[in-house]
Amino acid sequence: MTAPSSGILVVDKIAGVTSFDAVALARKRLGVRRIGHAGTLDPAATGVLPLLVGEATKLAPYLMDEDKEYVTTVRFGVTTDTHDLAGRVLSETVVGGLTRERLEVACRAFVGRIRQVPPMYSAVHHAGRRLYELAREGTEVDRAPRDVVVSEIEVQAVDESRATLRVVCGKGTYVRVLAADLGAALGWGAAVERLVRTRVGRFALADALPWRDLVETAVAAVWARVLPLDAGLTHLPEARLDTAGARRFVHGQAADVTRPVAPRKFARVYDAAGVLLGVGEVAPTGASVRPVRMVHADRPGPSVRPA
Numbered sequence: 001m002t003a004p005s006s007g008i009l010v011v012d013k014i015a016g017v018t019s020f021d022a023v024a025l026a027r028k029r030l031g032v033r034r035i036g037h038a039g040t041l042d043p044a045a046t047g048v049l050p051l052l053v054g055e056a057t058k059l060a061p062y063l064m065d066e067d068k069e070y071v072t073t074v075r076f077g078v079t080t081d082t083h084d085l086a087g088r089v090l091s092e093t094v095v096g097g098l099t100r101e102r103l104e105v106a107c108r109a110f111v112g113r114i115r116q117v118p119p120m121y122s123a124v125h126h127a128g129r130r131l132y133e134l135a136r137e138g139t140e141v142d143r144a145p146r147d148v149v150v151s152e153i154e155v156q157a158v159d160e161s162r163a164t165l166r167v168v169c170g171k172g173t174y175v176r177v178l179a180a181d182l183g184a185a186l187g188w189g190a191a192v193e194r195l196v197r198t199r200v201g202r203f204a205l206a207d208a209l210p211w212r213d214l215v216e217t218a219v220a221a222v223w224a225r226v227l228p229l230d231a232g233l234t235h236l237p238e239a240r241l242d243t244a245g246a247r248r249f250v251h252g253q254a255a256d257v258t259r260p261v262a263p264r265k266f267a268r269v270y271d272a273a274g275v276l277l278g279v280g281e282v283a284p285t286g287a288s289v290r291p292v293r294m295v296h297a298d299r300p301g302p303s304v305r306p307a
Contacts, residue, residue, distance in 0.1 A: 005032055006054030006295070007226035008063075010200075012208040013041055013049040025214060026051050029222055038063040038200060038232070040123050042176070044086045047197035048205050055295040056229050062266065062279060062293075063232040066201030067151060070167045072192055074179045077161050079189035081135075082121040083176035093188050095161040103163055106185050107153040115145040116177045148173040162193065202234055229295055230268055230276045239267040239280060239289045246271035249280065249291050260286040 009030075013022055019040045027035050036057045038050040047070075052060055077095040080087030118124045120135035124143070134141060149170035157164040167175055176192050183190020198205045209225045238261075241248075245255035249269060261267050261282050269280040269289055280289030 006056050007228055008038075008056050008203075008231050009051040009053055009222070009226045010203045010208045011049050011051060011214050012205060012210050013046055014211045015044055015046050017211075018043050019049060022049055022214075023051060026053070029214065029219055030226075031219075036060060039068070039171075041197055042084070042195065044084055045195040045197060047195075048200045048203055048208050049197070050200055050203055050232065052232075053226060056232065058293050058295055059229065059232055059279070062236065063201060065171055066232075066235060067168055067170055068173075068197060068201075069199035070169070070175050071156070071196045071198055072165050072167060072175050072179065073194040074163050074165060074182070074190050075161060075193040076163070076183055076186065076188045076190045078191050079180065079183070080191045082191075083119055083174075083180040084192040084195070087121070087191070091189055095188050098158060098161065098163070098186075098188075100155055100158045102186070103158055104155050106182060107155065107165070109185065110178060110182060111150050111153055113147055113149050116148050116172075116174060116181070117145050118143050119174055119177055122174065146172055150178065166198075201232065203232075228276075233268040233276075233279065236266050236268045236279070237262040237264050237282070239269045239282070240272070241269060241277070241289075242272050246277060249277055249289070250294060252291055254283070254288050254290040255280075256288045257286075261289065262286065266292065 009026060011022060019037050023035050023037055027033060030053065032053055034054055034057055036052045038052055038060055041049050050063060075085060076098060077093045079090045081090060118131065120140055121132045124131045126134065126141055150167065150173060152168040154166040155163060156166055167178065175195055179190045179192045214222060240258045241255050242258055248255040263286055264282055266279050267282050267289055269277045271277055276295060278294035279292055281292050282289055
């Protein structure tokens, strides 16, 4: 029996390495070139980083749409050019009167659909280059505000000039910007002192592969932690096809499902044997699916990982 070379490897990234560093290390350890990640994590941040191996790279858009949870320590009374303490200090102010009640009131304005200006030190593209590349050259450009969704901000701890917050947010949200904007609203300014991503969709920090294991453990043990392709699609309803329907689907045609699908835009699509075929767009009636992203479409049968 052959082992699959595609799936999702959830790692606990350490501080001081980039998300691309994690991708490069996984490529080296697993011997697979086609590996990506499901959402950049700042170099200074730690925590959950899903790595998409092989065919799983095709599913990145669906996993990146999942909500994310962070725990951050925010230092009030300081602002920096990166919105965290790794950056150049721009201002410092004495903080007085920081209480849990005052902070909770201020946080309410940042829950829901809000507008954020992407930071210069970010991976956002501008005129074909990353913003952080321009920032390192001392160039600042105008950035259009973006709509993001913050589902929850929980104040977990407060002292004289710091607070620990748990933040649940959607795609494209910068916790560093959230901290800076919160500090500005309180009149002191603020920067992130510590940032941990504790969850991406269903993938929790407690279940992530420790960084040391990614570096040092036997390759077979790392492969054993690679989750199936559909592990990142559990938020989508399931659609099953019979043999004829599966044949139509893999040839790019809409196919009737064996039982109606919940009325959602997309579904994860399986053949009669339970093999994931890809992601399909669900018809308004829920009776059929149209292929929008297929896995292993280039060759039949299971993928085989390098020996």
